[in-house]
Amino acid sequence: MTVIGYHASHEQFPPGMLLSAVRLAESVGFDAAMCSDHLAPWTRAQGESGYAWSWIGAALARTAFPIGLVTAPGQRYHPVIAAQAMATLEEMFPGRFWAALGSGEALNEHVTGDAWPDKDARERRLRDCVAVIRRLLTGDRISFEGSIRVHDAQIWSLPASPPPLFGAAVSPDTAEWVAEWADGLITVGSDAAATQKVRASYRAAGGTGDTALQVHISLEATDEEALQAAREQWQHATSPPESMWDLEQPEQFEELAEPTEEGLRKAVIIAHSAEDLAERVAQAAAGFDRIYLHHVGTDQAAFLRRCETELLPALRSRI
Incomplete structure (x- = not known):
């Protein structure tokens, strides 16, 4: 249903x-x-x-029903902080929380004073954030050097199982890319032809969930x-x-x-x-x-x- x-x-x-x-x-x-x-x-x-x-x-x-949000780790939110927030919500409300991860908009991220990356750089940063968040949500203690930096981090209050991490995509190309790492897809639109292309691209690339x-x-x-x-x-x-x-x-x-x-x-x-x-x-x-x-x-x-x-x-x- x-x-x-x-x-x-x-x-x-x-x-x-x-x-x-x-x-x-x-x-x-x-x-x-x-x-x-x-x-x-x-x-x-x-x-x-x-x-x-x-x-x-x-x-x-x-x-009592499920509630999720679309969020953008990497600039305004360090991925360790994002992972801690996700773990806390899922521990308190098991099976009811999900997060969809996107590369963000300057409207919300420019306030850090860091340069706003181009799309390719934002996607590399998001991919690194996803890798870090997934490891932290399973209890790993990690350091990471890439488009983001993590030093000897661990999340101590963990849920019984991690919440699902969806990928946010507006275009078919981005939907194909998020299929590599996401537990599901979320997109936005009202034109049937456009929304079906995004969904089809995700599924054709092996996207699950x-x-x-x-x-x-x-x-x-x-x-x-x-x-x-x-x-x-x-x-x-x-x-x-x-x-x-x-x-x-x-x-x-x-x-x-x-x-x-x-x-x-x-x-x-x-x-x-x-x-x-x-x-x-x-x-x-x-x-x-x-x-x-x-x-x-x-x-x-x-x-x-x-x-x-x-x-x-x-x-x-x-x-």
């Missing part, structure tokens, strides 16, 4: 509000949840960015209201794709965004009908083991109530 999860967007909401939202998501019938891990929002209109690791501990304690898709949606009472919510809250997604990883400040995303109706509808599934939205999500998510819905609008409670009565039944009838 396909898992349908709720995405908690730290860029848009205070952590206390998100904690209430994730509890409501469980009560209305979602199977799981995930969250972002940002230091800064994409735009000033979003205006938030709570610390994901603190929040996820509270969220796991106040719910679950494949997960995060989908940005805007569901409001009218199509115009749904479009306006996307324009206000998710316009950064219309910035040139090649710049997304390298911009350092929300203002830069605002300057480069081109929030035309066409651009917004490519980035976000915009609808007023839950049936129509469910059909389009099901097309994008065909073959995926997990779907995580991210409603970009600001009234999460109203959205979740609609999920209970309309969207979740409609989606489950199609997947």
Whole structure:
């Protein structure tokens, strides 16, 4: 059975509000949840960015379903610290935590003052981080010299077994690469042709475990209201794709965004009908083991109530 999860967007909401939202998501019938891990929002209109690791501990304690996050070890987080955080969460909540590892965005990482690497260097660094984190999660005491440095490190409080480490990929090429080391795949998108290429690339390269898709949606009472919510809250997604990883400040995303109706509808599934939205999500998510819905609008409670009565039944009838 396909898992349908709720995405908690730290860029848009205070952590206390998100904690209430994730509890409501469980009560209305979602199977799981995930969250972002940002230091800064994409735009000033979003205006938030709570610390994901603190929040996820509270969220796991106040719910009973699985919750994971997408994170980027290597610059803002030393991999030893990332491994310690993962081990602690998995020890407290066995079988309910997962992490998806990506190479990161300058928006969140530039604050260390270190130079922002190009894509190839970021991927080498991530691969080294994965190797270090996996060894630490099994209790090894290690030193490491590579794109990151580790000196005689060990994690002392360990879970019975390590949590799964997914790979985050947007393109087919990156999906093929993460298949070498990941326990599963997570990608993002709403175009069925594009999402299927990413999933197929991962499987063709021997990728194992679950494949997960995060989908940005805007569901409001009218199509115009749904479009306006996307324009206000998710316009950064219309910035040139090649710049997304390298911009350092929300203002830069605002300057480069081109929030035309066409651009917004490519980035976000915009609808007023839950049936129509469910059909389009099901097309994008065909073959995926997990779907995580991210409603970009600001009234999460109203959205979740609609999920209970309309969207979740409609989606489950199609997947």
